[in-house]
Amino acid sequence: MLSPELLVRLPKAELHVHLDGSLRPATLIELAQSAKVNLPSKDPVEVARFMKADGVRDLAEYLERFALTIAVLQTPEALERVAYEMVVDAGADGVRHLEVRYCPVLSCTGGLAMSEVLAAIGRGLRRGEASRVALPHRQRYRSPRRRVPAR
């Protein structure tokens, strides 16, 4: 029988994980304080429960959680930290291949340039990768404003 400990130790691939849905509750609370973003609670257990979004009525209510995480992901420091921590946390869960998704344009609303967003996320992912807990494979969304070239 598979024990929880063995399940954690088994190597895994996470093929679709969103950066803005992967903040540690304590990190979200800390970043929200410095970004002056109001969370429903300052207790990590309560924030974790809220972010799980069990029992939401519809997609709009679910996406309210992402409005909060996007609001705190507006500085290079926050982006790098969250990217790093998600790789470390995935590695601790036995993930050896991590495909990260994010929409860089959503982190440009606070004044960052797209290149700054990409560089900060890249630094965080590489730092996590260097810790050898997981091997991130980066992906990103296309900007909603980007035109698809005609064929």
Ligand SMILES: [Zn+2]
């Ligand atoms: Zn997705």
